[in-house]
Structures are given as C-alpha cells and as structure tokens.
Amino acid sequence: MTDELYDELDRIFAARDRDDMAPTIAALQPIYQKHPRDARVLYETGGAYDTAGDESTALGFYERAIAEGLDGDLRRRCFLQYGSTLRNVGRLDDSLAVFARARAEFPDSVALGAFEALSLHAAGRRDSALASLLMLLADHVDAEDLNRYKPAIRGNAEYLASLDEPTSGGAR
Template identity: 35%
Template sequence: MDEWATRVAAVWADAGNRPEPEVEAAIESLVAERPDDAVAIFELAGVRDFVGREAEAEPLYRRALELGLDEPQHGQAVIQLASTVRNLGRPDETLALLRDEFAEHPEHPLADAATAFAALALADTGAEREALVAALRALAPHLRAYGRAVTAYADDLLG
C-alpha cells in the first residue's frame, strides 16, 4: 500500500469517531492530490455515499469504473454503485449491476457481499422469498454444521 492509500485508510479507520463533514473534507483533500486517478475518484464516491449524497456518488462510481480499477476496488465499486442506485430507488438496476459483475464469478471474494445487496434489492422489488433464498444460499457455505440443511430449506422455499 502506498503512502497516499495509507492516509486514505487512516481516514476511513477513524470515520466512526469523527463528524461526517470532517471525514468528507479529509477525503476531498486527499482526492485533490490525484484528481484523475480511478482509485481517488472511487474514494470520493465513497465519501459522498458516507454523508448521504448518493446522487452525487453515482456518477463518481461510474467514472472510477470507466477509468479502470483493479481488485479489490473494482468489485467494491460495483457493489457500492449497486447499493447507491438501490438507495436512489432503482432496485432492478442494482440487480443487473450485481448479476453482470458477479454471476459468472461465484468464487469472487466479494460474491457473498454482492448477494447480500442483491437480496436487499429483491426485497425492494417485492420478491421477499427470493431475497431470503439468496441470503440463505450465501450463508450456507459458512455454516459448518448445518450448511447442507440450510441449502435444502432454501431450495424448498422456492418450491
């Protein structure tokens, strides 16, 4: 991790202990050092989300992805963009973003996180049962004693 990324990580590590405007100002200051950098733009999008300005975050996430992000930021940006558009009232777009990015990569380290956000979007569309099934299927592999049973019950929910 380079020195700039270390400073960004320090701001986020302390974000819960600082007023939101202070966190935003700190990230903005760091982003100003790298105005055309995909990772910096991703961080700016994240802080806009953090302070509840999702409409401002959305184009920033899209720009960061367009400029090109390596993992793990690429997957994080897709998930955060998907969450943002969900919060903006577009759950179908959330599902499309997550499906396009993660459907063919179930081994992706963020696949379970993507499933969690997909489950939220499914619930927003009125598909609560499908949301529960998605969440249970993502959880099941992490259950040593009951994973197989939870998977079977999830399958049963869809009849």
C-alpha cells in the first residue's frame, strides 16, 4: 500500500499549480484522513499549505512529520521548509534551533546552510550570516580561482562569526 500511496502523492504534486494550491490541498485531504500518522503524507500536506501561504497550518504538519519519523532526503527538506517557515512567521529563535538540529543531522547540506544564513540575517546576526555563507563557499565550491584562498575565506568567516558572539559584559 505504501508504494501506491506515495505514487498517488507524486501524481498530485506533478499536477499542482503553485499559484492555486486549493486543488492540491483538496486532493491531499482524503489521503491525510486515511493516513494521519504517515510521515510523508504529513510532510507533503504541510508543504501544500505552506505553498498556499497558510504557514501556521503548515508548521503543525511539519512538526508532526518529523515526530512521526520522516527520514532521508524528505527529512532534510522538511527541516529546511520548517525552519524557513518559522523565520517567515517571525519565530527566529525557533528557526535557528531547527536549523542547528538539521545541520547536525545533515552537515553537508548546502541548502540547509543557505537557509540557515537567511535566518541568522533575519535575527540580526548579519556577521554570522555572512560567515556561514563564506564557509559554505569554502567547503562546497571547487573553483580554481577560489581554492587557493580558502584558508583566508575560512579565517575571515571565523572572525565574522566571532563578532556576533556575546562578550563577557553580555552585550553584542
């Protein structure tokens, strides 16, 4: 049944119109009613609500998908969408916590790193955001004109990240 279920989810998403998610959400509702604890169903339903602009509904689905054991690349994508949606609704500390957890589980994910940088920036941690992006460049971009400067890029990233760290007096 799981293969048929996931094939149906794939068909629904192949036919979606990002500008009008109502038909997609309507197609997902009976599947969700039949499989309310299936992690992928929860994730895909959350994503549909998120794309439709109903972020508060999406958050609950993302949380439940993770709790129900979503795994692999879908888990990574769910973390990214969940953390990004938390940022979009102004829950910046929660967003950063989700990205920290996600990056611990998926340390090589460039996409997670990029969206974490957006949350750092939104939280007013601009130096850390830039540092994070510089580290992504150093760690994941192989370009002849960049490679010789990677130690300098990493050093600058470490310096920038230190600027956002609390000082002994508690100020930033």
